[in-house]
Amino acid sequence: MLQTIRDKTTGWLAIAIVAVLIVPFAFWGINYYFTGGTEPSVAKVNNADIKYNQFQRTYANYRQQMQAMLGNRVMGPADEELLKQQALDMLIDSELLNQVTRKIKLAASDDQVRETIKNIDVFKGEEGFSKEFYQRTVSMLGMPPAAYEQQMRLDMMSEQLQSAVVESEFVSRQAAEYAARLANQERNVTYAIIPAEKFIESIEVSDEQIEKFYKENTKLYIKPEQVRIAYISLSLDKLAEDVHIDEEDLRTYYEANKAKYDTDEQRQVTQILLKAEDISTEEIKEATRAEANKILERIRSGQSYADIARVYTANKDFDFTISEYGFLGRGILEPEVDEVVYSMQKDEISDVVQSKLGFHILALRDIKGGVMNTFENSHADVENDYRKEQAERQFFDLADQLATTAYEHPDTLEITAAETELSIEESEFFSPTGGVEGLTSNPKVIAASFSEDVLKDGHNSEVLELSETELAVLRVVEHVPSSRRPLEDVRDEIIHDIKFTTASGQAYELGQEVIADLEAGKEFATISEDRQIEWQEVTALKRADVSVNRAVLRTAFRLGRPQEEKPLLGGISLGTGDYAVIAVIAVNIPEPATIKDAEIENTQKQLQALRSAASWKQFYEEIRSAAKIRVFKDRISNTGF
Incomplete structure (x- = not known):
């Protein structure tokens, strides 16, 4: 699942990395510059230590990004180990490049660092670079400006090194032209x-x-292990459904929140438009007006809008559209149309109305807001809001109880159910690939059900956030190990x-x-x-x-x-x-004259990029193979969340 993450997160161009702030200097580690040697190391690159704090920061950044990309999907142990390895590789890569740039005496002056930082958009206000924005943003990343600027300097030096290596590659126009001809054969x-x-x-x-x-x-016919779980779920929507409704309570709630329901008047409209714009001739306009009046007669005689739409959609003589608008405020429709809409009664059908777009027929479906702002007209919204507010109070209280009791009594859900007055439910059997639908198809539920703590140790899971409005805690009630399916x-x-x-x-x-x-x-x-x-x-x-x-x-x-x-x-x-x-x-193979210059230039750029990437890869592999790198795996394995 994570095999491509390295390609997405280990670029060397500092400006690009900092500007987007996707990996907020994953390889920073303030202690690298500002602390002594008391902190344990996770690796040694030649004579330089990579500190545990650096590694932990990088790993945490990688993990946070990946979890954001995965959404509800849960990373397994193998994914966590891969992320740790990639975090460590990032730090080793960075340290190796820093050592090379120092050895060959590359440099970035204070002025160059300042200019680079000033050109980063995230540090700009309305009048350009803002020192206040800069300091605030860097502080949010947990770094003093001095550390940020030092890392920027190192990255600019690494960029110089990369440029020196890759710019030595050259693809001639003749080679690009031949490649383009081959591509078009x-x-x-x-x-x-x-x-x-x-x-x-x-x-x-x-x-x-x-x-x-x-x-x-044999491996082709193995039946995977399965579990059946007991679980308690806490749903905000279910709590809202169960809220007791008293009309007096609703009216009190309405009066306390009246401003929320005092909306400007809005009207819901169905519109038929036959287009005849200002540039149309008078003959076209009159013919369109006459046709619009025929449509109006059809509507008033009871013909459905669907039937009318079928007839006029197929009629190529007129530009016909029918639109079902939601609730619209004043000033959204054409002025002439707007004036008519706000003079109509509910369920009324207008005469033909002309605007600069053409000829309109309007049907007023509903009205809300304005003089309609009454408790009775807002009843449905008031009830929904009241239910939600009451349910949210219960939800947070119950969520706290759910987490506390499930943790304090890890060997049973019975006490948790009694404390929260929520019911215990049980699932069907499902494998590590999950159930077909419902709770057992949720990646978090699957991961928790087959985790060591829940499956092997027999504990309750932690509280799982299935969505913004639903939580669950579970335990395994039955486990069937994997087995070979019988031959028959x-x-x-x-x-x-x-x-x-x-x-x-x-x-x-x-x-x-x-x-x-x-x-x-x-x-x-x-x-x-x-x-x-x-x-x-x-x-x-x-x-x-x-x-x-x-x-x-x-x-x-x-x-x-x-x-x-x-x-x-x-x-x-x-x-x-x-x-x-x-x-x-x-x-x-096409002749050279048939290949356009733009295609040759594009091919030349592509070949240049491929050669540059290959050249940089070879250069880096050489310096890494020549380096003395020692990794302390036991210290890495202890990192977790």
């Missing part, structure tokens, strides 16, 4: 897909084969697997025979008749073609160029078990 290809399915029916599977396959592939239960699956594997092998063998036939000079038509296969011919095939199987396409372009009008042959097994035989008949 077209190929004439003939291919056949030999389906594994054609061999399935003829394959017979013996009992001996089934038993042997079962023994040799998986017999049909094994037969299918054996047949699939055998058929795929036979498709491959036939494919090799077809390739041998072609190499021997046999014609495509002859092979098609002899081998009962069907050839597909594709001319001017491009790399991005979506009409051809992707594996076939990739293989066709991996093969070279045919020589002396002899097809270049290849084959590939497909994920379906089928086998594809591919013959490249001809390759057409």
Whole structure:
């Protein structure tokens, strides 16, 4: 799950890192600059120590970012270990680069550091750089400005080093042009897909084969461990539903919060518009007005808006739209329309109204606010708000009780249920992949249910925040270990697997025979008749073609160029078990004059970036392999949350 995080978090360009403030200097560690040697180290890079505090800060930043990206998904132990390793690698990388920049005497002056900081947007106010914004932001990151500026200096020096390495790479225009021509090449290809399915029916599977396959592939037929849990859930929505409603209480609540319900008048409208803008001729306007009056007659005679919409949507002579607006305040619609809407009674239908957009027909659906601001008209909103407020008070009190009693009595939920007056419920069995729906499909519930503390030690879980309005605490009531499924239960699956594997092998063998036939000079038509296969011919095939199987396409372009009008042959097994035989008949590489300058320049940039990245990677691997790096794993493993 986390294999790509390193690529996203270990850039060396300090300005980019600081400006976005996504990783707020993950490798800072104030103590690196301002404390003595009493703090334990987690690693030693040549003669420099990486302190535990530095590592803990970096790991905490990484973990916080990753949890934000994952949302409700929960990181497992393996993910935590990977994050720790990446945090440590970040610190080692940073220290190594700092050592190299010092050794070759790279520098960043005070003026350069100041100018870089002044150009960071997050430190700017309305009139440019703000010292107050700067100091406040840096303080929020838990650093004194001196430490921030020192790290900025080191990062600028690292950037100089990177620039010196990567800018030595150069891609000529000629090379970029040739690469662009290759990228735009077209190929004439003939291919056949030999389906594994054609061999399935003829394959017979013996009992001996089934038993042997079962023994040799035990892992394929393991039933995962399962648990059944008891849980207490606390839902704000459920509490709100259960709040007792008394009309006097609601009226008292309304009077105490009257300003909340004293809204400006708003009106809900359905509008039909036939467009005839100011630039239209008078003839068009009059024809549109006449048609609008016909629509009005249809409405007043009882025809539905849906029927009218079907007729006029298909009528290309008029630009017809129908809109269902929610509650709108004054001044949102066209002035002429607005005036009419606010003069209408509920359920009234207007005459045709002209605006600069065209001709409107309006139906007033509802009114709220303004003179309608009464307890009776606001009753539904008042009741919802009252329920929510009462429920929130209960929710926070019960949440505290839930957490306290579940922790103080870790071996049972009975006491917690009695204290909170919440019910204990039980789930169906589910595996580490989770249940189909409901509570057992929640990643936090799954992670807690199979955690060591809950599953092995038999304790209640901590209180889990399932959403902003729902909490739960759980314990395992039954655990079924993983087990091998009986042979009879998986017999049909094994037969299918054996047949699939055998058929795929036979498709491959036939494919090799077809390739041998072609190499021997046999014609495509002859092979098609002899081998009962069907050839597909594709001319001017491009790399991005979506009409051809992707594996076939990739293989066709991996093969070279045919020589002396002899097809270049290849084959590939497909994920379906089928086998594809591919013959490249001809390759057409476009002439230089057909490639646009913009494409050549873009290709040149891409190649430059690839070479630069490869050059930097090689440089860094060399300095890391030459360094003496010692890691104290026991101190890292003790870091946790």
